[in-house]
Amino acid sequence: MDDTLLKQARQLNLRNGGPNCPIPPIILLTDDQRLPDPALAINSLPTDSMVIFRQYDHPHRAKIGAKLRSLCRAKAIPFLVANDISLALTLDADGIHLPEYRILTTPHFYHQIPSTLLVTSACHSLVTIRRLGIVPKQYRPDGVLISPIFPTHSHPGSNHLSFNTVLTMAELCKHNEMTPIGLGGINKENVGNLRSSSLASLAGIGFSGAITSPVR
Known part of the structure; x- marks a missing residue:
């Protein structure tokens, strides 16, 4: 991973x-198309990292997930x-990561998650943040x-969020005691x-250069 990105991420984490x-x-975030060898990427991660396993439609999702879970456990990630x-x-x-549609269409789903699990949620608009806040x-x-904070390779030409x-x-995330995470480009x-x-x-x-992601 690029040293500049890692340094900035650590400074943001400590300060905010x-x-x-x-x-x-x-x-x-793992991805079938853009990260064909997630094991290699996980092995190269610093210890202050986390992995979200996404391979939504892979026919051997459970098997791959078990392998990657073992790698993460060995690194205490x-x-x-x-x-x-x-x-x-x-x-x-x-833990579990939830796509944006969960809070918009099935908000009761959040109530069903065991309290022992760490939870992250995708968010692409102020509307979603406000839904999460209530x-x-x-x-x-x-x-x-x-996301997306900046233009991304995964969605070339599509709109990204304005900086404001x-x-x-x-700020709304912090106000509602949810850690804000930047994603996209x-x-x-x-x-x-x-x-x-x-x-x-x-x-x-990808952490060899840019940090980018599809928006789901």
Whole structure:
């Protein structure tokens, strides 16, 4: 991972998350198309990282998840499963990641998540942040992935959030005691623009250069 990105992520985490922040500075999202060898990426992660296992449609999702869970456990890195409580419990995962539609269409789902699991949620608008904010405190996600912050390779030409919107969304997260996480198009050239934000962590698929991600 680029040293500039790692340094900025750690500074944001310390300043905006504090020493007891439940979300580490770096979050790796797995992806069938853009990260064909997630094991290699996990092995290269610093110890203050977290992995969100997304392979939504892979026919051997459980088998791959078990392998990656073991790698994360060996490195003492939290491992979250995307949108599947059953698989998360089967793999003894540390948590679950939820797509944005969950809070918009099935908000009661948050009430069904075991309190022992770390929870993150995708968020692409102020509407979603406000929906998350009215969930009872004990059921709110620990972290919110705000995206896309910058233009991304995964969605070329599509709109990204304005910087003012990112700042507002991050502040709302902190106000509602949810860790704000930046995602989408972040690289060593533009990460410095996030210093004035309330973001506490950075997330993405690739860490050899830019940090980018699809928005789900």
